[in-house]
Amino acid sequence: MTTVSQRPSGQLTVGEVRENWAGDAKLYEYSKAADPLGSGAITPITPTEFPASLYNTGNTRIVQLDLSADLRTDYPATSPALLANFVRILAGDEITTKPNATSELYYVISGEGHTEVGGERLDWRAGDFFTLPAKSVSRHFARQDATFYYVHDNPILSYLGVTAAEPRFRPTLFAGDVVREELRKVMSAPGATNKNRVSVLLNNAAFDQTLTITHTLWAMFGIVSAGEVQYPHSHKSVALDFVVDCKPGVYTLLGEHIDRKTKQIIDPIRVDWEPGKAFVTPPGMWHSHHNESNEPAYILPVQDAGLQTYLRTLDIQFTFRV
Numbered sequence: 001m002t003t004v005s006q007r008p009s010g011q012l013t014v015g016e017v018r019e020n021w022a023g024d025a026k027l028y029e030y031s032k033a034a035d036p037l038g039s040g041a042i043t044p045i046t047p048t049e050f051p052a053s054l055y056n057t058g059n060t061r062i063v064q065l066d067l068s069a070d071l072r073t074d075y076p077a078t079s080p081a082l083l084a085n086f087v088r089i090l091a092g093d094e095i096t097t098k099p100n101a102t103s104e105l106y107y108v109i110s111g112e113g114h115t116e117v118g119g120e121r122l123d124w125r126a127g128d129f130f131t132l133p134a135k136s137v138s139r140h141f142a143r144q145d146a147t148f149y150y151v152h153d154n155p156i157l158s159y160l161g162v163t164a165a166e167p168r169f170r171p172t173l174f175a176g177d178v179v180r181e182e183l184r185k186v187m188s189a190p191g192a193t194n195k196n197r198v199s200v201l202l203n204n205a206a207f208d209q210t211l212t213i214t215h216t217l218w219a220m221f222g223i224v225s226a227g228e229v230q231y232p233h234s235h236k237s238v239a240l241d242f243v244v245d246c247k248p249g250v251y252t253l254l255g256e257h258i259d260r261k262t263k264q265i266i267d268p269i270r271v272d273w274e275p276g277k278a279f280v281t282p283p284g285m286w287h288s289h290h291n292e293s294n295e296p297a298y299i300l301p302v303q304d305a306g307l308q309t310y311l312r313t314l315d316i317q318f319t320f321r322v
Helices: 154-160 178-188 306-308
Strands: 002-005 011-014 017-020 060-062 083-089 094-095 103-109 110-116 120-124 129-135 137-142 146-152 172-174 198-201 216-226 231-235 239-244 250-255 269-272 278-281 286-291 297-302
Touching: 060 094, 083 094, 083 137, 094 306, 103 120, 110 129, 110 154, 137 146, 137 306, 146 297, 178 198, 216 286, 216 306, 250 278, 286 297
Parallel strands: none
Antiparallel strands: 002 011, 011 017, 060 083, 083 146, 094 137, 103 129, 103 146, 110 120, 110 137, 129 172, 198 216, 216 297, 231 286, 239 278, 239 297, 250 269, 250 286
16 A cells, blocks of 8 residues: 655655655745835836837738747737737738637738638728637638737736637627727717727627626727827726827827826826837826827727726726816
C-alpha cells in the first residue's frame, strides 16, 4: 500500500516520489504588496498612438497594435485584456481570422465585401460594425480595397490560460447608416450640447445586464461637434480609441489629476486626432476632447468595459455630470 506523509518545509512524500509544493510560496507584509502598480511590480499603461500609415497602403495583412513589451506579456496585447488590430484586404483578396477569443469586434473603415463564418454569409461596407463570438473561423473577402479596425479579447484568455469554448451570442451586424441615424437623434435632443459625451452605445440583446456589445467588450460611436469641448472624465477600463473622421484641430488631453476649482486637467498630455488613427487611453486617467475645427469629429472607443461592468468596477467619474 502507498503511504502519503507530510514532511517539514512543504515536502510531500508519495512512496519514493518527492515534490516541494512550497517552492513558489512567498509572503509579503501588506503595505509592500498592496499597490503593485505604485511599486513598479506591474507596468503602467501609457498613452500610445498608432497612425493610419500602418495600414492604408500595401498588401493584404493584419497589423497587430502590439504593446506586449510594455505590458510584459509573452503574447500580443494592446491592453491587459484586449488586442487591437488594423486589417487591410485588397480587392479580390481574402484573409482568415480565428483567434482564441470570446468576442471579436470589427469596424469597417473603408471598402466593402463579405465574411463567411459558421456556414453563413455577412455582407458589410464602410461604416458598418459586426461582432463574432467564440470559436469563429472567419474568411473575409473584399470586393473593393477594404480596411478594418479589429479588436478581440484574446489577451485576457491568454492571461487566464483558458480556451474559449462556448459562443455567448450570434454573429451580429450593426449597420453604419442605422448607427449614424441614431446618433443624429441624440444630437438633436434637447440639452445634447451640454452632455459630457454625445454618443450611442452599441448593445447586443443577449447582454441585458451590462448593456454592452458583447459580454467583455464595450463600444461607443460618438461625436465632438465643431467648436465643442467635452469635459474631463475617467473610468477604470482601458479605452482603445479609433478616430473615425475629423479635421485638423481636434485633440484629446489626458492627465492623472484634475484641478478641483477649474475642473481642468493638470499638466495634460495632448493627443492630436487624425482620420484612421488609433490611440490608447489608460485606465483611471482623466481625459477631455476638444474640437477647434469647423467640422464635426467622430470617435470609436472600444473597451473591456463589458467585463468591468459585470464585475461592478467600471467607476466612471465626471468633472461635470450632465
